[in-house]
Amino acid sequence: MNVMPLGAFELGLASLLVFLLAFLSYWNRMEIERPLLIAALRTAVQLSLIGLVLNAVFTTVNFYLVALIWTLMLAAAGWEVMSRQKVVVKGPGRFFIGTSSMLLSSFSIMVLTLTLVIKVDPWYSPRYAIPILGMLLGNTMNGVALAMNTFTNLAWNRWQVIEQRLALGQTSAEAIEDIWRESVRTGLIPIINSMAAAGLVSLPGMMTGQILAGNTADEAVRYQILIMFMISSGTGFGVILSLWLMRRKMFDARDRLRLKESFYRIESAGNKK
Amino acid sequence: MNDLKVENLAFLQRGPYSFKVAAGSVLGLRGASGAGKTLLLRAIADLEPHDGSLWLDKTACTDLSGPQWRRRVAYLPAESLWWHDRVGQHFSVAPENEWIQQLGLDSEVMNWEVNRLSTGEKQRLAILRLLQHRPQALLLDEPTASLDRDSIGRVEAFLVEYLRQNSAPAIWVSHDQAQLERVAGSRMEILAGGKMRELI
Numbered sequence: 001m002n003v004m005p006l007g008a009f010e011l012g013l014a015s016l017l018v019f020l021l022a023f024l025s026y027w028n029r030m031e032i033e034r035p036l037l038i039a040a041l042r043t044a045v046q047l048s049l050i051g052l053v054l055n056a057v058f059t060t061v062n063f064y065l066v067a068l069i070w071t072l073m074l075a076a077a078g079w080e081v082m083s084r085q086k087v088v089v090k091g092p093g094r095f096f097i098g099t100s101s102m103l104l105s106s107f108s109i110m111v112l113t114l115t116l117v118i119k120v121d122p123w124y125s126p127r128y129a130i131p132i133l134g135m136l137l138g139n140t141m142n143g144v145a146l147a148m149n150t151f152t153n154l155a156w157n158r159w160q161v162i163e164q165r166l167a168l169g170q171t172s173a174e175a176i177e178d179i180w181r182e183s184v185r186t187g188l189i190p191i192i193n194s195m196a197a198a199g200l201v202s203l204p205g206m207m208t209g210q211i212l213a214g215n216t217a218d219e220a221v222r223y224q225i226l227i228m229f230m231i232s233s234g235t236g237f238g239v240i241l242s243l244w245l246m247r248r249k250m251f252d253a254r255d256r257l258r259l260k261e262s263f264y265r266i267e268s269a270g271n272k273k
Numbered sequence: 274m275n276d277l278k279v280e281n282l283a284f285l286q287r288g289p290y291s292f293k294v295a296a297g298s299v300l301g302l303r304g305a306s307g308a309g310k311t312l313l314l315r316a317i318a319d320l321e322p323h324d325g326s327l328w329l330d331k332t333a334c335t336d337l338s339g340p341q342w343r344r345r346v347a348y349l350p351a352e353s354l355w356w357h358d359r360v361g362q363h364f365s366v367a368p369e370n371e372w373i374q375q376l377g378l379d380s381e382v383m384n385w386e387v388n389r390l391s392t393g394e395k396q397r398l399a400i401l402r403l404l405q406h407r408p409q410a411l412l413l414d415e416p417t418a419s420l421d422r423d424s425i426g427r428v429e430a431f432l433v434e435y436l437r438q439n440s441a442p443a444i445w446v447s448h449d450q451a452q453l454e455r456v457a458g459s460r461m462e463i464l465a466g467g468k469m470r471e472l473i
Contacts, residue, residue, distance in 0.1 A: 158356075160354055161354050161356045163320065164350060164354045165356070166339075166340070166343065167320060167343060167347070167348045167349075167350060168343070168344075168347070168402065168403065168406075169340050169341070169343040169344030169347070169406060170340060171338075171340045178356065252322070254319060254338070254339035255338065255339035255340050256319065256320055256321070256339060257320075
């Protein structure tokens with residue numbers, strides 16, 4: 001089956017809808033038009049550029065080139081997570097916590113999937129390795145950013161409660177357990193919801209893409225199930241790891257709250273999500 | 274004996290403080306707002322990083338983990354906060370009925386919603402919550418600040434009896450000189466700049 005070709009005209013037509021939405025926002029003073037247009041422009045530019053890069057990478061199959069792209073993707077995801085926080089760690093931990101937890105969760109799950117499940121040869125084959133990591137990171141990033149933001153915001157607002165619990169002899173883990181639970185839930189609810197609704201309410205993006213590109217539906221379905229399992233476990237492990245690292249920053253070795261010493265609040269988070 | 278010993282305790286450019294509170298006795302502490310009374314109690318509870326050493330009997334603060342020390346040397350903040358919906362959820366060990374009565378609280382208070390408690394009830398319940406793990410020393414930051422005269426009497430009698438029965442030392446912060454004279458065997462004033470002076 002041939003794919004219906006999409007040209008600049010067709011994409012321009014679709015962009016009119018985004019412009020319409022931006023105009024509506026401007027008209028009603030919703031103040032979302034600027035971030036909307038910037039994000040739309042970024043989507044177009046970033047995807048076009050990555051398209052060029054991928055074309056080149058797919059033809060060469062060079063491990064070092066693939067590793068370089070993974071590193072860039074991971075750094076970009078870490079940067080995104082960091083820039084979505086209102087209460088952030090002082091010093092380099094600001095970037096390190098989100099990035100390292102995504103590295104350990106998304107990256108290791110990608111390697112496991114490529115070597116044990118898909119068994120592609122070579123395992124770093126860019127046609128598989130790059131889109132899979134991209135899909136994993138895109139979702140893990142959202143979960144990790146949401147969970148970290150909830151964790152630090154709640155801790156910032158409820159620090160006196162945390163201190164009183166510590167004063168009663170609770171450990172740091174006990175004193176912050178409600179906040180921990182709420183943050184894990186916040187980070188995981190989107191992926192749990194999309195797994196629950198998959199196939200009933202929505203056809204996930206990757207599967208739709210495969211079907212549109214001419215693959216059979218049952219093959220698209222099997223890949224989609226695989227991806228959903230990877231995303232949910234990657235998000236879950238990433239969220240837990242990032243919160244664990246945050247908690248270590250938040251308390252010292254004697255279970256004393258060091259929130260104001262180790263974190264600071266950005267007063268205006270600008271137009272970040 | 275459970276003496277509480279503070280040796281060269283220094284924190285946040287305050288101190289060093291050195292003093293001892295003997296088992297079963299109360300050190301009354303007063304001082305102007307901002308003089309550092311609360312900070313001193315927090316440092317002794319090991320909630321504030323500090324230099325110097327803290328001892329309860331022969332156990333140094335550093336011999337125990339932070340939470341273990343704070344279960345023995347319990348700190349009651351001036352304002353009590355509650356994080357669950359029901360009172361009883363804040364207790365891992367239910368308080369004795371006798372204690373509930375002695376503090377003039379309703380016998381069903383453990384089943385109450387926190388949001389129906391008055392400030393005075395919260396303050397008395399915070400004392401019960403503090404004592405659930407039977408601490409061996411108490412750090413009390415204005416424990417009767419928002420109570421009426423009857424309740425003040427009950428709380429003073431209750432705490433003094435607890436300290437006597439358990440041979441527990443206590444530091445009792447209050448702005449009320451008469452109260453300190455009633456409950457404390459020795460009294461100190463904490464001065465701006467981190468010095469202390471004995472009150473007669």
